Amino acid sequence: MHPSNPSVPGISRRAFNGLVAGAAVLGAPSLRAQSGNRIVLGQSAAFTGAAAQLGIQFHAGARLFFDQLNAQGGVNNQRIEIVQLDDGYEPDRCAENTNKLLAADVFALFGYIGTPTSLAALPLALKAQTPFFAPFTGAMGLRQPFNRLAFHLRASYNDETALIVRQLTNLGLDKVAVFHQNDAYGKAGLDGTVLALAARNLKPVATATVERNSVDVAAAVATINASRPDAVVQISAYKSCAAYIRAARAAGYGGTFYNVSFVGTQALADELGKDGAGVVVSQVVPTPYSASKPIAREFIEAIGKGGNKVQPNFSSMEGFLSAKLFTEGMRRAGSRITRDSFINGMESIGDQSFGGFSVSLGPNDHVASSFAELSMLTGDGKVRT
Known part of the structure; x- marks a missing residue:
């Protein structure tokens, strides 16, 4: 177990170069060793196989938000970047990836895809005292018992x-x-x-x-x-x-x-x-197919600004919202960002509306939303809510 760092967590050049080599296949950005103005998140998810679109779309939405944030100078003078590793939606591969990410001392684990994979990763994150943020799963086994290091965007x-x-x-x-x-x-x-x-x-x-x-x-x-x-x-x-x-x-x-x-x-x-x-x-997130909520308009506008490279769908919307929520915690963490100050920042959010998507977080509640609604597929490949 290592304590929260007194400044932005460092990362050894050998460990980080190893991660970059593994992530390059997925088209991740070419990253240098983490420096004082960079926050690096680690994501193990399905980018190949029968669940690949879940990881691909969530990651695309999160990257869309972070890339545009970084283009504006980041948050508290910090750029936020994601190293992605493919686990194919298999718990053993996810655990292996998670150990690599933790050995490289990423700031947090972010946007893990699925229950069996997240259940394999969470104990490793807790042992390393590393935040586990916005897994793409609603399983109660990841929410109970409460743990200060785990944060959930979505309903159960x-x-x-x-x-x-x-x-x-x-x-x-x-x-x-x-x-x-x-x-x-x-x-x-x-x-x-x-x-x-x-x-x-x-x-x-x-x-x-x-x-x-x-x-x-x-x-x-x-x-x-x-x-x-x-x-x-x-x-x-x-x-x-x-x-x-x-x-x-x-x-x-x-x-x-x-x-x-x-x-x-x-x-x-x-x-x-x-x-x-x-x-x-x-x-569990608002529809991206209608401009009825400000968050949907923000998402669609961001896609346009990014060159229309991201497909608007519920999975990419969840990635976008997860990145937005993470950034709000960073904003509240102060100028000397540590894992502890980030957690304190998240817990200070309280009741907020993210463009019509209500979140509520506090010291004893790390599940941001209980929002759920029904949608229906149409015969032409579209989704109606």
């Missing part, structure tokens, strides 16, 4: 599944099945769904699983279709969920499909095309 899977179950039961759809990934993410979503159903004296009529990074869904389809559910709640990534929807419909299922936000909404829409019509996805 319990929040999302409660909203989904409320919508289903309000529509009179009580026969609910759950298709979930066979890992900590799938279990977190299953637990939330079971909890929400139990509050209405209901339970799933069937459950079935798919392995992480797999699209082998035939057995799951057979199991769930046999129960004739009104709706299927899906707790997996976009490739497997799309495969399940197509296979279930081909086998005669005529009910509805509900997904939590981690599925990757635009990626799911792209995978399904016209087959996506009517598929519902819960969301």
Whole structure:
């Protein structure tokens, strides 16, 4: 365990050059050893494989915000940059990447993608006394028990599944099945769904699983279709969920499909095309497809200023918002930024509105938002909220 540094954390040239060599394949910026006016964040995420679009899009949104911030001089005379390492959405690779990032003494771990990977990384971050910021997961296992080093932007899977179950039961759809990934993410979503159903004296009529990074869904389809559910709640990534929807419909299922936000909404829409019509996805950040909120207008304007290189979608919006929230904590950390002063800065945010997206943080509450709403895919690859 190392204490918070008295100034911006340093990084050894050998360790940092090693990280740059690993990150260069992903098109990360060519970075020199960290100096007194640089804050370097470390991100291990899926940039290849069946969940790649989640990491790619989140990172693109965060980089968009940080690049434009840096072009204006940064925050407190500090530039914020991200070193990205690909873990393919596999916990063992994520742990290996995290150890590399921590050995290089990055200021914080930022924007990790997924529950199983984040669960592998969080204990390493806590042991190293390094902040773990805005993981792209709503699992309660990362939020409880409370830890001073962990901060979450998004609502929990319990929040999302409660909203989904409320919508289903309000529509009179009580026969609910759950298709979930066979890992900590799938279990977190299953637990939330079971909890929400139990509050209405209901339970799933069937459950079935798919392995992480797999699209082998035939057995799951057979199991769930046999129960004739009104709706299927899906707790997996976009490739497997799309495969399940197509296979279930081909086998005669005529009910509805509900997904939590981690599925990757635009990626799911792209995978399904016209087959996506009517598929519902819960969301934890405002829609980027409408200018109804100032934060959406800010995001779209930033994309334009950046040369329209970033795709506006819910995943990139979450990356953008995560970078904005991190920067607010940095602004409040003072001129001599340490990990402790950054944490104090985050905890001083209190109740704020980020362009219509409400956040609330304090010394005993590091979950910024409980916002959740439903969206629906259309048959032309778009998303309606």
